Every structure is written in structure tokens, then in C-alpha cells.
Amino acid sequence: MAKTATPTKTLADEATINTCLAHTIAEGDLVNFRFCFLSYSPLRAYSSEDIQNPRYSYLLPRDDTPSSRHATALALVQQPAIQAHVKTQLETPGAMQLPWEPLLMLADNAVALGKYTTAAQAYEQLRIREKMRTLFIDQADAALDQGDLERGVLGYRIASGLTYDYSAFPEPLPAAPNYASKALILHAVYPQKVEDCVALLPQDNHIRVALEYLLLDGSLSARLEDKPLDLRLKFLKTLVNQIDPHWATFVDHFKETCTLVQASEGKLQTGEKPSVEEITTHDDALDPKRIPATLLGREIPGGDWWQYLKELAYSHPASVLFLTRQMVSKDLEIIMPRLLHGSAVVEALDLNIPEETA
Amino acid sequence: MVAWLKVEHDYMSDEGYIDYFAVLGLTAECKPGEVRKQYKVLMKALVLKIAREEITEARRNAFLLEMCRLNAAYLILRDTEERERYTAQRDEVIALEAQWQELNAKQVDTEEIRRDYDGALKQFLSTYMEERMLEAGRDKECIEASKWDPMHERHASTVLRKYRQQLYHKIQERLPYAEITTPSIDWNERAQVVSTILEGGVV
Incomplete structure (x- = not known):
């Protein structure tokens, strides 16, 4: 029996790729950001998955009016150097290499949205988690000294959320x-x-x-x-x-x-x-x-x-x-x-x- | 000054791959008798130091870690087979790192070697920075020399976990980025972002 070739498709169009990435960055969604680059991602060439399939609608923004976070993220991923890197990653089979600028923005958005677990993981990948935690503590202490309690307390809460170390030997349960x-x-x-x-x-x-x-x-x-x-x-x-x-x-x-x-x-x-x-x-x-x-x-x-x-x-x-x-x-x-x-x-x-x- | 005092604040002197010969201030050719003798001297000095000093949480953790290192060094180096196994694993992980760095410098695909190295590194740190250290605390001679008890073990497991993570991070810092492109962090911009987040603004 003749062996049939595995159906492949081409890369998703540029606008869709940018929208998907911008959406995950704006939402501080590390899981889906990484998913976009995985071998079975619907955005990738050499993947049998198709982004037009309704089951991947969660990768696209629901609102017609994008948030200011989304607009900023979109502007970032549209930068020629980042776009070129993303394109290469999605076209080339094998291990992925995430672009660091979008990852950093994703981490910042995750903190701002209170998703400290995600932020800690993203900062960890950038190898700046501990330094970012120190920055939050220092600014929180300064705010407390000035009597700005809301800011000071928020800084301590964020620092607490960034304490968990995801790198080498994670605990059995994530920090929560x-x-x-x-x-x-x-x-x-x-x-x-x-x-x-x-x-x-x-x-x-x-x-x-x-x-x-x-x-x-x-x-x-x-x-x-x-x-x-x-x-x-x-x-x-x-x-x-x-x-x-x-x-x-x-x-x-x-x-x-x-x-x-x-x-x-x-x-x-x-x-x-x-x-x-x-x-x-x-x-x-x-x-x-x-x-x-x-x-x-x-x-x-x-x-x-x-x-x-x-x-x-x-x-x-x-x-x-x-x-x-x-x-x-x-x-x-x-x-x-x-x-x-x-x-x-x-x-x-x-x-x-x-x-x-x- | 005894050897452990010299190294207590510089745990990266061995590049993060714990060198138990250096912990005891011995060379790789040392005999089991020398290991025993040096261990007893260093542990006695440590126990006396602990008895003399006021114990704060930070000092307790540091003493506990030093005790674990000495106990593990004794447990591993006094036994020829155990010593060989340790030396081989350490050499292997160091060689893998060198190999990865070399391939990376040549800009060829390093994914496979990177994975091998990461696995070997985690295995080495788990075995020699935790399991063997805690196991040494249950050894009859170590218990006698270090006055080790179950309370020590409970605290030690937390201290070792943290220490192991720190070592892993320190090692990672000198390695090339693999899963992401090499970042270029502007810390003034970072401070501004932190300030904006604390203000509740959009980053």
C-alpha cells in the first residue's frame, strides 16, 4: 500500500501571527505564548493544525476594540527584527527560541494583571526574576517610607508572588x-x-x-x-x-x-x-x-x-x-x-x- | 585558619560543581585515613564555633549548610567506590558544559548537548547537593561527630533546597541563552516599569 504524505500547510498569515502573539502578550499568557511556537502550533508551517479552526479561537482577541495593552504588544511584534525572528522560528522545524522583548512585555503585563505565577516563570526564563523581585521590594520600601501604603503593600505582594523559583527543581505544586x-x-x-x-x-x-x-x-x-x-x-x-x-x-x-x-x-x-x-x-x-x-x-x-x-x-x-x-x-x-x-x-x-x- | 572557614563565603570557587576534596582541604589523591582525620578536625572546629556564637536564623542556615557539606564530604570520600562514582559524575557534567560552550561558540545546533548537560547538571546537584548530604546526616560516625538529629534534617532540607537553586542559577548565569534570544536588559527602564506597575498604570 502506497504511503501517503502527511498533509502539511504553509505558515499562517503575518497579520494573524501578530494578532495571536499580541493577544497572549497583552493577557500575560505565557502558556499560549509558548504554544504559538511549539511544533504542533496552528501558526507553524509543518503543522497539521490550522488557526482557522474554531477550536483555536481562544488564541485571538475576543473584543473588536483592542485594549491599549494589546495595541502596545501589537506594535512590538510588528517590529521588523522581531517579526523576522518569529517568522524564522515558525518556518523552521526543531526547537524554538522565543524572542526576549515580547517575553519581557508579557511578564510585565502578567504582573500588572496580578498573574504573579506567570510573571515569575517569564522573568525566570529571562534570568531576572530575583532582580525584579528586589526592585519591587526596594520601591515598596521607599513608598512605605513616604507613607504611600497602597503602593508599598502592592510592592510586597508582587515580591511575594515572584518568590517562587521555577527553574531547576520546582516544588510539586506551583506557588499560589x-x-x-x-x-x-x-x-x-x-x-x-x-x-x-x-x-x-x-x-x-x-x-x-x-x-x-x-x-x-x-x-x-x-x-x-x-x-x-x-x-x-x-x-x-x-x-x-x-x-x-x-x-x-x-x-x-x-x-x-x-x-x-x-x-x-x-x-x-x-x-x-x-x-x-x-x-x-x-x-x-x-x-x-x-x-x-x-x-x-x-x-x-x-x-x-x-x-x-x-x-x-x-x-x-x-x-x-x-x-x-x-x-x-x-x-x-x-x-x-x-x-x-x-x-x-x-x-x-x-x-x-x-x-x-x- | 581551618579550611572550612576559608571557603564558607565562596561556594562558587568550584564553579558550582561542589568539590568535596576542597571542602575538606584535601587533594584528589588523599587516602581514606586522611579524609577521616581532616573531617574530625574540621567538624570539631565547626561544632566549637557554633557553640561560641549567638545563633541567628542566617547563621543557623550557614552552619547547617557547612555541616551538611562536611558530612557529605566524609561519607563520599572515605569510600573508594563512592568517591570514584562522585568524581566520574562531576567530571562528566563539567565536560558536558565545556562541550556545550564550545559548540555554541561555533554557532552550530546545540539543542541535544544542552539537554544532556541540563539533565546531568540537575542529576548531579540533586544527588550531591541534597540526597547524599541528607544521607550523611544518618551515618553513625557523622551523627557522633556533628551531633546531628532529626531537627537538623528538617531544617537542612529547606536550606539545601534553596542552596541548590542558588547554585543552579549561578551556573546558568555563565551559560548562553538557549530557549530565548539573549536579552539586553535596561535596568533604568525596569525601574520605571516597576514604578508604573505600582502606580496601577498600564505598562
Whole structure:
């Protein structure tokens, strides 16, 4: 039987190539940018894939009106030297060599769009990840010194996102804000004593733990330790608001829960060993399971304390810093609000409740 | 001054391919008896230094790393077979780098040799910058000399992982770019971009 030749096609047209590349650069999309150059890319010659096929429509911009990012990226890829390099790469079989200027722009766009994992990978390929991280930290420190908290906090968050090293020996899981897992570690040990309870830590320690947990990078939170307390508090407040735009919702749930417990004549104790009896002896007034459900804003059917904790950490990362585990009976453990009355951390995050409730 | 103090701040003196003979201040012709003797001297000096100094996190990491290096050097060099295996792997990875650099200078296709080298380098760093170092911590003689315990091992694995990455980066810095065209970074422009991003503007 005669062997039929594998059907091949020619290179996609120049305008389509440019549009596809510009789209991936503007979106900070490293995966698809690299895909455009792979041997089975629909843009390549010697590939059986066709860019006109609807299944590749994701490589093209959806909007008819391109963003300013797209326009800038398009102007870059239309530069003759870059265009010539791209053409050679797409025409020649074998290993690809990505052009560095578009890759750099892609990385910058990824940072601006909050895609720090992608940005870290792209900067890593350019071998400038560590230096870029240092630049962000330096400018963030300068902004903090000038009292520009929004800028300073953003700089630290970006630096944290660029910490992960993708080069030689990547971790099994990519870097991501894994607050749900970190919250479990934070509450891994049942608090037997006041000092075991995260929410009741002395103010200074509480800020330190909070910053370490929220920044996801011990070296960055350690840099902040020399800053004045007032600045660290403002930093924490700004950080919480940047990470969690719906923090006010949690504040409402938190206060509602405190009122609920108070209404049932139980008390949320601070500074003393938590009293289980105060909740359980008044259980005709309050089903303990309502406490985590009110905190979360919904009930998890049959939910354990850790399920509530993980979901709260996912929705409102900072919330777990003001909670504690509480056994209410032999078979039931819940999470409930707990705070150190008069703590500046509590005040800064609007969680202060009337003293009689606290 | 003992040998480990001389090298403690210059881990790239061996081009990133850890030279365990140099770690112990010995030559490649040294006998197992010399390895044992030198290891004991250096480890004793290190343990005394640790006991004398106030331990900060940075110092703890540095001491831990130095302890790992000494333990691994002893474990590998005292055994003839192990020593030969290590020397062969090290020579191979160094030769592959030289070969790649040479071919690259001639501007011929280097993809295959680059892949071979990268694989060999990762293998070398994994084996001799992590596995053997942690394994040495479980060796009876090393435990006795260095007072190594499970707590050391837990911290050491983090320290070694970071150190291994640093070495890999340092090595990469002197190598030609392969997957991307050689960048020409303007750091003033970079600082401006960072500033724009922090302002929330379009880059």
C-alpha cells in the first residue's frame, strides 16, 4: 500500500501571527505564548493544525476594540527584527527560541494583571526574576517610607508572588495563595492555653503572625519587623483590604456571631481559658452549629470545624486570625470568634465590638 | 585558619560543581585515613564555633549548610567506590558544559548537548547537593561527630533546597541563552516599569 504524505500547510498569515502573539502578550499568557511556537502550533508551517479552526479561537482577541495593552504588544511584534525572528522560528522545524522583548512585555503585563505565577516563570526564563523581585521590594520600601501604603503593600505582594523559583527543581505544586491550607496549619493544635490561641496573641506577635500568614513569605514579613508598630498596623489593614475586597462582609458576620452568642447569654471570653459550659448550658437558646454558619454566612451541611475554617480562609484570608477552635461537646468541635479586647489589630480591622460583648 | 572557614563565603570557587576534596582541604589523591582525620578536625572546629556564637536564623542556615557539606564530604570520600562514582559524575557534567560552550561558540545546533548537560547538571546537584548530604546526616560516625538529629534534617532540607537553586542559577548565569534570544536588559527602564506597575498604570 502506497504511503501517503502527511498533509502539511504553509505558515499562517503575518497579520494573524501578530494578532495571536499580541493577544497572549497583552493577557500575560505565557502558556499560549509558548504554544504559538511549539511544533504542533496552528501558526507553524509543518503543522497539521490550522488557526482557522474554531477550536483555536481562544488564541485571538475576543473584543473588536483592542485594549491599549494589546495595541502596545501589537506594535512590538510588528517590529521588523522581531517579526523576522518569529517568522524564522515558525518556518523552521526543531526547537524554538522565543524572542526576549515580547517575553519581557508579557511578564510585565502578567504582573500588572496580578498573574504573579506567570510573571515569575517569564522573568525566570529571562534570568531576572530575583532582580525584579528586589526592585519591587526596594520601591515598596521607599513608598512605605513616604507613607504611600497602597503602593508599598502592592510592592510586597508582587515580591511575594515572584518568590517562587521555577527553574531547576520546582516544588510539586506551583506557588499560589494557599490560605486554606495555611489556615489549617495555623490552627493545627487545639488551644489548651490562652497563649496557644492565635487570636489572643499579644498585639506585636499577632501582627507578626498575621503578616507572615498573609504575605506567604517569611523573609518579607521579617523585613517589616523593624518598621514602627503604627506603620505595620496600617500595612496590615491595607494588605487585608487589597487581598480581600469583601472584608466588610466578614466584619458583619463576625459581629453578628458575637451578638448571637451574647444573646444566648453565653460569653466570648478573652484572656481566660475558654468556657465551654457557657455555651452548652444555654444551648436551648443557641445551637452551637449556628456559630460557624453565621461566621461563614452559610451552613455547610454536616460540616466539621475545619471545613468552615478552610472556606473562611478561602473567602476572607485574614478571618482565621480572629477565630479559635472550641470543643462544645464530646462529639462536636466548632470554630468561634475570639479577640483580644483593646488590641490595636482588632481596631485596625474594624472588628471591635462593645466591651460587654467582648 | 581551618579550611572550612576559608571557603564558607565562596561556594562558587568550584564553579558550582561542589568539590568535596576542597571542602575538606584535601587533594584528589588523599587516602581514606586522611579524609577521616581532616573531617574530625574540621567538624570539631565547626561544632566549637557554633557553640561560641549567638545563633541567628542566617547563621543557623550557614552552619547547617557547612555541616551538611562536611558530612557529605566524609561519607563520599572515605569510600573508594563512592568517591570514584562522585568524581566520574562531576567530571562528566563539567565536560558536558565545556562541550556545550564550545559548540555554541561555533554557532552550530546545540539543542541535544544542552539537554544532556541540563539533565546531568540537575542529576548531579540533586544527588550531591541534597540526597547524599541528607544521607550523611544518618551515618553513625557523622551523627557522633556533628551531633546531628532529626531537627537538623528538617531544617537542612529547606536550606539545601534553596542552596541548590542558588547554585543552579549561578551556573546558568555563565551559560548562553538557549530557549530565548539573549536579552539586553535596561535596568533604568525596569525601574520605571516597576514604578508604573505600582502606580496601577498600564505598562
